Amino acid sequence: MNTMVTGAAAFLGRFEGLRERLPGGRTPWVAKLRAEAAESFRAQGLPGRRIEAWHYTDLGVLAQLGFTEALTLADEAPALPPARAAHRAVFVDGRFAPALSQLSAGAAPLAEALDATQGRLGALAQTLPIVALNTMLFEDGLVLDVPAGVDAGEMELLSFATHAGRAIAFHPRHLIRLGEGARLTLIDTSIGEAEATYLHNPVYEIAVAEGATLSHIRIQREGRAGFQLSTVLATVQAGGTYDNFTLNAGGRLVRNEIHVALQGPKAACHMNGAQLVAEGQHADTTTFLDHAAPDCASRQTYKTVLAGRSRGVFQGKILVRQAAQRTDGYQMNQALLLSDDAEINAKPQLEIYADDVKCSHGATVGALDEAQLFYLRARGIPADTARAMLVEAFLTEAIEGVTNPLAQEALSEAISGWWQKEAV
Amino acid sequence: MLKIENLTAEIDGKQILKGITLEVPAGEVHAIMGPNGSGKSTLSYVLSGREGYEITGGSATFNGIDLLAMEPEERAAAGVFLAFQYPVELPGVGNANFLRTALNALRRARGEAEVDAMQFLKLSRAKIKALQMSEDMLKRNVNVGFSGGEKKRNEVLQMALLEPKLAILDETDSGLDIDALKIVADGVNAMRGPDFSALVITHYQRLLDHITPDRVHVLMGGRIVKTGGPELALELEAEGYAKVAA
Numbered sequence: 101m102n103t104m105v106t107g108a109a110a111f112l113g114r115f116e117g118l119r120e121r122l123p124g125g126r127t128p129w130v131a132k133l134r135a136e137a138a139e140s141f142r143a144q145g146l147p148g149r150r151i152e153a154w155h156y157t158d159l160g161v162l163a164q165l166g167f168t169e170a171l172t173l174a175d176e177a178p179a180l181p182p183a184r185a186a187h188r189a190v191f192v193d194g195r196f197a198p199a200l201s202q203l204s205a206g207a208a209p210l211a212e213a214l215d216a217t218q219g220r221l222g223a224l225a226q227t228l229p230i231v232a233l234n235t236m237l238f239e240d241g242l243v244l245d246v247p248a249g250v251d252a253g254e255m256e257l258l259s260f261a262t263h264a265g266r267a268i269a270f271h272p273r274h275l276i277r278l279g280e281g282a283r284l285t286l287i288d289t290s291i292g293e294a295e296a297t298y299l300h301n302p303v304y305e306i307a308v309a310e311g312a313t314l315s316h317i318r319i320q321r322e323g324r325a326g327f328q329l330s331t332v333l334a335t336v337q338a339g340g341t342y343d344n345f346t347l348n349a350g351g352r353l354v355r356n357e358i359h360v361a362l363q364g365p366k367a368a369c370h371m372n373g374a375q376l377v378a379e380g381q382h383a384d385t386t387t388f389l390d391h392a393a394p395d396c397a398s399r400q401t402y403k404t405v406l407a408g409r410s411r412g413v414f415q416g417k418i419l420v421r422q423a424a425q426r427t428d429g430y431q432m433n434q435a436l437l438l439s440d441d442a443e444i445n446a447k448p449q450l451e452i453y454a455d456d457v458k459c460s461h462g463a464t465v466g467a468l469d470e471a472q473l474f475y476l477r478a479r480g481i482p483a484d485t486a487r488a489m490l491v492e493a494f495l496t497e498a499i500e501g502v503t504n505p506l507a508q509e510a511l512s513e514a515i516s517g518w519w520q521k522e523a524v
Numbered sequence: 525m526l527k528i529e530n531l532t533a534e535i536d537g538k539q540i541l542k543g544i545t546l547e548v549p550a551g552e553v554h555a556i557m558g559p560n561g562s563g564k565s566t567l568s569y570v571l572s573g574r575e576g577y578e579i580t581g582g583s584a585t586f587n588g589i590d591l592l593a594m595e596p597e598e599r600a601a602a603g604v605f606l607a608f609q610y611p612v613e614l615p616g617v618g619n620a621n622f623l624r625t626a627l628n629a630l631r632r633a634r635g636e637a638e639v640d641a642m643q644f645l646k647l648s649r650a651k652i653k654a655l656q657m658s659e660d661m662l663k664r665n666v667n668v669g670f671s672g673g674e675k676k677r678n679e680v681l682q683m684a685l686l687e688p689k690l691a692i693l694d695e696t697d698s699g700l701d702i703d704a705l706k707i708v709a710d711g712v713n714a715m716r717g718p719d720f721s722a723l724v725i726t727h728y729q730r731l732l733d734h735i736t737p738d739r740v741h742v743l744m745g746g747r748i749v750k751t752g753g754p755e756l757a758l759e760l761e762a763e764g765y766a767k768v769a770a
Contacts, residue, residue, distance in 0.1 A: 474574050475612035479626035479682060480600030480633065489625065493616025 107163025108145035111269075112138060114169060115236050123211040123239060130214065133222050137235035144229040156413040156445040157355050157384045162327060167269035167299050170194055170239075178260050184287060184506050185254035189242045192260050194270025194300070196240050204255060210241035210273055217243060220275055224305040224333040226359070231331050234271040234303040241273035241302075244286075248279030248309070254287060254506050259300060261292030261326055269299040276304065278312035278340075285315040285504045291350070292323030299327045306334035306342065310364065313341040317507040319514055322351035324381075331357045338364025338393070345502050346373040347514055348383040355384040355413075362389070362396040362424075371400045374498040376518050377442070379408030386415040389431075391424035391454075400431040403498040405491055406442035407519075416461070417449040424454045431461040436494050438468065438487075488519040525550040525721045526571075526591075526690055531582035532746075533570050540566040542746035543582065548690070551718040555732055555757060556725045558743035559765050564725045565609055567743070568694040571723075572606035573599050586690065600626075601633035603689030607679040607696050614666035619678070622666045623648060627685055651684040654714070656707050672699030680711040691715070691722045697731035709734030729761035744769050 115138050124130025146163055147154040170193035177200055178192060189207060190200040196209035210217070225231050246252045259272065278284060290300060300322060308314050314334075322328050328351050336342045346356050360369045375383040389398050404412040414433045435444040448461040468490050476486035492515065499511045526548040533541040540563045548554045558564050570577050571584060573596035584591045586602060594602065614622065628638040639647065652659055655677050667675050676696055683691055693712065697705055712722060712735050724735055732740075732754065740756040741748045742765065749769045750756065760768050 470575065471612050472614055474596060475608065475614070476622075476626075477596035478572050478574075478600060478606050478608075479622075479686065480597050480630040481626055482597050482629060483595070485625070485629065486597075489617055489622075490614075493614060496616040 107159065108141060110163070110166050111233055111237065112142055118169065118237070122237065124214045127215065129218050134236050137232040140227055141229055141232040141236055144232065147229050153386065153415070156411075156415070157353070157382065161353065162299065165267045165297065167267045170264065170268040170270050178262055178293075180258065180260060181289075181291070183256060184510060185256045188256040188258060190258045190260065191240065191242075191272055193262055193264070193268060193298070194239050194259070194272050204252065206245040206247065206252075207255075208243045210243050210275065211239065213243045217275055220277070221273065221305070224307070224335060225303070226333065228331060228357070230301065230329050230357070231303050231333070234273060234301050234331070237269075237271045238273035238303070239270060241275065244274070244276045246278045246282040246284050246312075249281045250279070251283040254285045254504065257286060257288040259290040259302070261296050261298045261300060261323060263293040263296040264298070267297040267299075269301065271301045271303070274302060274304045276314070277307045278309055278314050280309045281311045282309070283313045285317065285507060287317045287319070287507055287510055289319040289321065289510070290328060291321050292326040294323050295325060296323045297325045298323075299329070301328070302330045304330075304332045304334070306332065308334065308336045308340040308342050310337045311339040313343075315343045315504060315507070316345070317502065317504070317510065318344065318346040318356070319510055320346065320348050320350055320354060320356070321514060322354065324350065324352060326351045328354045328356075330355070332359065334358075334360045336360065336362050336364070336367040336369060339366045340364065341368045341370075343370040344372075345499070345507070345511070346385065347511055348373065348375040348377070348385060349514055349518065351381065351383070353382040355386065357386045357388075359388045360390065360398075361392055362398065363392050365393050365395045367393060367396045369398045370501060371398070372498055372501050373402045374495050374515065375402070375404040375412050376495075376515070377404065377406045377410040377412045379410060382411045382413075384413035384415075386413070387417070389416075389418045389429065391418065391420040391427045391429065393423060394425045394427070396424060397428040398430070400433075401498055401501070402433040403495055404433070404435040404444055405438065405494060406435065406444060407438040409439070409441040411442070412444045414444070415447045415449075417451065418459060418461070420450075420452040420454050420457050420459060422453040425456045427454060427457040427459065429457070429459040432463070434464045434494075436466060436468065436491065438491070491519045492516065526584070526586055526723070528584045529582050531570070531584055532580045533566060533577050534580055535566065535577050539580070540746055541570065544743075544746070544748055546741060546748060548721045548723060550721055552738040553716065553722045553724060553735060554739045554741060555737040556723060556741050556743050557727070557729075557757060557760055560727070562743045563746045564743055565694055568606055568609075568692045568723075568725055571692055572596060572604060597629065600686070601630055605683050605686060605688030605691045607683060607691060607693045609694040609696075609698065611667045611675040611679055613668045615668050617666050619664055619666050620644070620648070620662040623662075623682065623685055626682070630686055648681075648685060651681055655681055655684070655711055657681060673701065673704040676700055676708055677704065680708050684711055684715070687715070689719060689721065691720070693722060693724045695725055695727060697726055697728065705731065706734055729757045732757045742769055
């Protein structure tokens with residue numbers, strides 16, 4: 101028996117032990133959903149490197165850690181970063197923390213709102229093993245509805261992982277729906293205590309209706325012993341826009357998977373991100389853009405900076421279905437290697453079935469430019485400051501497209517000084 | 525101020541500088557003229573500390589301090605400035621941020637108080653006006669999308685802000701039209717004084733119509749083959765390097 105199956109067995113064993121006590125455990129449709137997910141997960145196990153989509157990210161270490169469920173102690177409120185927006189949904193170890201949150205109208209914790217999500221929860225779920233793991237074990241999450249025509253401004257989603265003294269796993273399920281013409285900027289941050297060993301496995305099911313715009317800013321700053329496997333599943337209808345910016349800066353091993361389907365004409369998607377990967381870290385961004393309707397546009401720019409012994413992965417697939425005529429797709433990923441021991445694996449993929457499309461992709465990998473470094477130093481700027489300036493310059497292009505000032509501020513804070521803190 | 529003695533240097537095992545001896549006293553402007561491949565740019569890079577050049581012999585001192593033992597940023601702090609022949613583009617680095625970071629790094633190294641954003645703006649505006657540059661240049665990324673002339677003017681702006689004691693101008697005239705040439709020359713002339721020296725490296729005599737040098741040195745084959753007054757530049761222009769050096 102290999103470790104892959106052992107890893108799956110531990111999670112399946114927890115499901116068997118907890119299934120009655122999980123939210124909706126006695127609700128037939130939820131129980132059925134979970135049981136089917138368990139079967140799917142049992143059949144697939146934790147994905148191993150022999151599966152093409154997981155070739156560069158090895159989850160073997162997860163199988164060895166033997167995570168248990170989180171025991172939420174609500175009476176001790178962790179020190180959270182100050183709120184940026186008027187409304188904030190806070191989850192501590194995956195459970196909604198009412199005392200720390202200020203929910204907007206249309207927002208509710210999943211554990212309470214579960215009954216109302218029949219037909220919606222799991223609607224976008226695919227047969228991905230990590231999503232099945234989440235469906236089998238989700239404890240809570242955010243259910244958010246922005247009604248048609250409403251501009252909901254900014255809202256924060258914050259996940260905080262505490263140091264439990266043992267390895268814990270939590271699997272939040274977030275359901276986000278924007279009605280016709282609605283707008284929202286969601287600033288979605290994951291943080292964790294430095295010593296905490298945990299697996300944060302969020303799944304987002306996002307539906308953007310006609311003409312609606314969701315700007316989803318994900319700031320991943322998990323603790324350095326934390327793991328995050330996240331999956332965003334989004335659909336966009338005619339004239340709608342889903343923008344995702346993901347900053348991958350924390351955690352020991354992190355994978356962000358983003359699946360976006362453009363299902364109506366003139367829908368758009370901008371997927372951008374930056375990965376800051378330091379000694380001992382592994383960061384993986386995997387995107388799948390499904391162009392299913394004509395006249396849609398997608399733009400992707402991902403930048404990865406790697407220092408020390410570290411590994412970065414970017415996999416990006418663009419599928420242009422036969423119906424998706426006049427698709428305009430662009431994808432660029434660039435990596436900056438600051439050490440000889442850093443490694444980047446980049447795999448762009450285009451699969452095109454329509455004949456009238458404009459699709460391009462590109463990739464660059466390089467070190468800091470010696471000529472640029474010398475130019476700065478010749479002006480009196482010390483070598484370390486010069487390197488930091490060039491690293492920030494490299495990342496600046498990635499965050500330039502984020503126009504919301506609160507989101508810009510959050511990202512700039514996360515990026516600035518990274519070199520001095522992590523990479524020296 | 526600058527004293528170079530029998531300096532030899534090579535790159536990738538190929539000897540470029542074959543024994544250069546040269547002295548630029550405080551307050552003087554010297555020109556180095558020479559054909560392509562004579563070692564002019566190598567000399568400027570060796571003096572400013574670019575990696576990749578191996579010093580195989582000789583010395584270069586700046587006010588008695590061993591220049592060649594210093595890091596590039598230490599040379600800048602000591603007052604050495606290189607105006608690049610090919611100014612480097614820095615995408616993602618704003619020109620104002622770059623200039624202020626450089627100015628404050630030098631001020632820190634010299635034990636002076638740093639300037640804040642407002643003070644910097646005031647200071648840079650005056651210099652920009654003198655160079656007939658657009659204030660937009662401060663908002664753009666360093667040298668990105670600049671025309672050849674704008675890049676050279678940006679070099680002179682940096683020099684004006686950083687106030688070096690020794691400026692090495694490496695073919696600052698190349699790629700400039702006559703109006704820009706005059707502006708650049710005015711920028712250099714404005715800095716002339718008892719505490720400012722310059723080494724003006726050029727291929728052509730025309731820059732020296734506007735920046736009159738105290739001495740002219742002819743660099744050929746990695747050596748100074750002739751030294752004279754400003755009239756030597758005119759002689760070179762009229763008769764060519766081969767004849768003058770012969």
